[in-house]
Amino acid sequence: MPGKGGVFSPACITFSLAMLFELNLKTRSLSPCLEVVPGHSYRCMELNLTTIPSGIPNTTQTLDLSFNPLKILHSNYFSAVFALRFLDLARCHLWKIEDNAFMGLNSLSVLILTGNPLQILGLRAFHGLPSLQRFVAVETNLLLLATLPIGHLTSLQELNLSHNHINSLKLPGYFSYLIYLQHLSFQLNKISSVSVGDLDALASRNLTLVLSRNDIKHVERNAFAGLHLQQLVLRGCFEDSVIMQASIQNMSGLHVNSLLLGEYRDIRKMESIDQSFFNVLCDLHLQELTVIKTDTLETGSTLSPCLNNISRVRVIHTHVNEDLMFPSNSNISHLELKSCGLDAVPAQNLSSLMKLRVLHITHTKYLRYFDKYFEGLQNLETLDLSVNRLVTHLSWVNLLEGAPNLKYLNLSFNTEIRLEIECNGPGKLEYLDFQRTALASPGIVPSFFCLHHLIYLDISYTGTTVISQCSFCGLHSLRVLKMAGNCFANNQLVDNFRNLTKLHFLDISNCQLKYISLSSLTSLHELRLLNVSHNKLLGLHPETYMYLPLLTTLDFHNNQLAALTEEDLKNLPASLKHLDLSENLFDCSCNHTHFLRWVKNSSALLRNVQNMVCYSPPDLKNVQVMDFVLVSCEINTTTVAVSVTIVLVLIIILILCYKYYFYLYYIMVLFIGNRFSEEKETIYDAFVIFSSKDQEWVKQELQQPLEEELPYFHLCLFYRDFIPGVSIITNIIKEGFQSSRKVIAVVTDHFLESHWCNFELEVAQSWQLVESKASLILVVLDGVDKAALHHKLGLFRYLRRNTFLTWKDRDLSRHVFLRQLRSALLEGKTWTEDELKLMLKNG
Secondary structure (H helix, E strand, C coil): CHHHCCCCCHHHHHHHHHHHHHHHHHHHCCCCCEEEECCCEEECCCCCCCCCCCCCCCCCCEEECCCCCCCEECCCCCHHHCCCCEEECCCCCCCEECCCCCCCCCCCCEEECCCCCCCEECCCCCCCCCCCCEEECCCCCCCCHHHCCCCCCCCCCEEECCCCCCCCCCCCHHHHHCCCCCEEECCCCCCCEECCCCCHHHCCCEEEEECCCCCCCEECCCCCCCCEEEEEEEECCCCCHHHHHHHHHCCCCCEEEEEEEECECCECCCCEECHHHHHHHHHCEEEEEEEECCCEECCCCCCCHHHCCCCEEEEECCEECCCCCCCCCCCCCEEEEECCCCCECCHHHHCCCCCCCEEEEECCCCCCECCCCCCCCCCCCEEECCCCCCEEEECHHHHHHHCCCCCEEECCCCCEEEECCCCCCCCCCCEEECCCCEECCECCECCCCCCCCCCEEECCCCCCEECCCCCCCCCCCCCEEECCCCEEHHHEECCCCCCCCCCCEEECCCCCCCEECCCCCCCCCCCCEEECCCCCCCCCCHHHCCCCCCCCEEECCCCCCCCCCHHHHHCCCCCCCEEECCCCCEECCHHHHHHHHHHHCCCCCEECHHHCEEEECHHHCCCEHHHCCHHHHHCCHHHHHHHHHHHHHHHHHHHHHHHCHHHHHHHHHHHHHHHHHHHCCCCEEEEEECCHHHHHHHHHHHHHHHHHCCCCCCEECHHHHCCCCCCHHHHHHHHHHCCEEEEEEEECHHHHHCHHHHHHHHHHHHHHHHHCCCCEEEEEECCCCHHHHHHCHHHHHHHHHCCCEEECCCHHHHHHHHHHHHHHHHCCCCCCHHHHHHHHHHC
16 A cells, blocks of 8 residues: 555666566466476476467477366377477377377377276377387376287386276286286286286386286186296285185286385275294295285294295385294395384394395384394494484494394484493494484494494484594594484593594584684594584684695585685685575675675685675675675775765665565555556456455355356456466466456455455455456455454555445345356356357357
C-alpha cells in the first residue's frame, strides 16, 4: 500500500520502473517450457500441451513432456527434435502410437512411457530407434509380450515392464535378438507360474531378472535349468514359505550370481524362513544370497550345508536368532547382517566362517555388547559395526588374536567405547573410524600406541579432550586424521602431533581453539590439507605454516581473523592453491590496505570470496571485502567524509528500493496497467487470490465445480498456471491480472495473515479502478475472524461498500453460492467455438 511506504526518491522509482519494465519485456519472450540447459535440455512437464512447442530448438537432447495430454503420437511426431537422447512421455494420456512415430531419433537412448493407457501400437511404432538402450513401459496396460513390437531394438540394455497385466512369462522369440539386454523387469504383473521353455530366449544370457510382487504359485521343474543370470529378484512373490521353498527347489540347474528373496517394503506375506528352506539351495549355482524384510530367520542350531558354496550372504531387516551357526567348511567370504535384532555381536558363532573376509553388522538398534571376540578368523580384513548402540571396552589384544589380518574397522555412530591401553594391537589395521561415538580414554592416554600401520583415523565428534602430548604416539604411518568437534586442553594446540610425520590430511575444525603454538605443526612436513575452520583463532600466523612445504589447502573460515600483515602474506606456503578465509571478522579500514589489495589480486587462490565481508568499521559492516574501494584510502579526509556520506545515502536508497520493491512494482502496474491489459490476451475467466493453506478448499469448492461442470470456466491458479523460473510478482501481474477477466479473492483467516494475499488484493482493487469495471469478486468463508477483518481497514471498508459472496458449509448454501458466482463470471464472457462445441458435447 503506497500510503504506508513512506517517501521515495524519484531516481529510485524511475530506476526500479525501468528495470521492471525490461524484465517484463524479457518475460514475454519466454518459451512455455523451462530451459534447464540452454539449447540442450527442456522441461515441459504439466503445461497442458497437445503437441511439441514450436520454440524447442532442434539441438535439444533432453525433453520432458510428461503430464501433458498428447493422446496420439502420429508418424514422424518428433522430426523437429531429431537430436534427442532422452525423452520422457510419462502420463501423457497416450492411447495410440502410429507407425514410425519416433522415426529419425537415431540418437535416442532413453524412452519413458510410464502411466500411458496404450491401446493401439503400430507394428512399426518404435522403428527409427537404433540407439535405444533404456525402454520404460511401466503401467501401460500391456497384456501380452507378443504385442510389444520391440524385436528390432537390438541395442536395448534395460526393459522395464513393471505394473502391467502380463500373465505369462513366455518370452517371444524376438527376445533372442536383444543380445545386449542387461536388466529385465516384470515387477507387479499377473505372472502366477513359470513353465519349461518360457525363458528359452534368455539362454546363455547374463542379465538381471526382476519378478517381484507377482503372485507366483508354481514353478515347473527345470524351468530355469541352463539359464545364467546376473541377479534374480523374487521379493514379495510367494504367499508362504512352503510355496517359496517348492518354487526355489524347482529352479534346479539355474546359474545365478545373486538371488534376492523376501518381502517388498511393508507388504508382509511370510512370517519366517526356517532351516528347511536353505536345503533347496543345493541344486542352484549361487554366489550371493540376500534375504530381506522377513520377520524371522529361524535357523535352528546350524544352517544347512547347502550354504557352503555361497560366497556372499546378506540378511537385511530380518530378525536373526542369537544361536546363529554356519556350517563348517563354508565358503562365505562376505556376510552382512543389517537391522537384524541382535543385542550382541555373535563373534564366537561366526568364528566357524574360516574364509570370511568382510563382515557388516550395522543399523541394529538393540546391539549393545561386544564382549566376546572372534577366534581363528585369519582372513577377516573388514569389520563394520557402525550405526548400532555398542557400549563396550575394546581390547586390541583380543581383537588381534581372533582376526590378525584385520585392516578396516568401523565403529562409528555407536554409543560409547572405552579403549584399553595395550602394546600389541592389530598390527595390520589401516582404517579406523570412531566418528560420532563417545570415546572414554583418547586424549588422556596413548590409546592408539600399537597401531603402527594405521593410515586413516576418524575420531570426529567423540567427546575427546586432548590433554596428553602423547595422545597420538605410535601412529607413525598415519596419513589422515579427522578429529573435528573435539577440544584441546586450555583451547590451545601445542605439540600434540609431533609424531605424525607422515600426515597428509588434518581436520581440527570446530575444536574451540584460541591459539596454535609455533611448534605445533613443525613436524608435519608432508601435510597437504589443513582444516582449522569454526574455531576462535585471532590470526593466521603463517610462520606456523611455513614449515609445511607441501600444503595445498588451508581452510581457515569462520574464525576471528581481522587481517593479515605483510609479513604474514610473505610467509604463506608457496605450494598453497586453495585458501578459505571466509566468515572472519575482517577490518576493512585503511590500516590494512596491503591486505585488502592482496585479497583483490588473489581471487584464484581464495575460496568463497563472496562470504568474505567486512566486520568493521561499522559503516562498512557486511560489505564484501572484494568491493572495498582502495582509492578511498589515498585521498584527503574531507573527500573521504563526502564519499562515505554518498555511499551511505546510496546504500540507504538501495535498501529502501529493495525493501519497498513490491510497492514500486505496484506503482508501475497502475502507471502502465491499461496499456498492458490491452495488449495482453485474456486466457482465464478469473484469477483466484488465496492463501496456500486454503489450497484444498479452492480445489474442491472452486476448481472442481467451475472447471468440470457446465458452464465451463477456466481459472488461473498459482500452483498450476504460474510459469516456473519467473519471479512471483511477474507471474501475478502477467499470468494473473493481465490474463484474466475477473479476480476472485477467497477471504479466510489465512488470507488476512498473508502478505502476498494482501498485496494481490491491493493490486486487484487498483486494477478495478483503472479499468473502470466490476472485476473483483470477494468470497468470504464462514468463520472468518471478525476482529482480524476489522483490523484490515481497507478490506473492511470495501466489504461495507460492495456486494460480496459468503460461503457456508451447507449443501443449500453451497448451491446458492455457486449460482451467484457463476452469474458473476458469466458477465462479459464470450465463448470460443471450441468451448461451445465442448459444452454441446457434454451437455
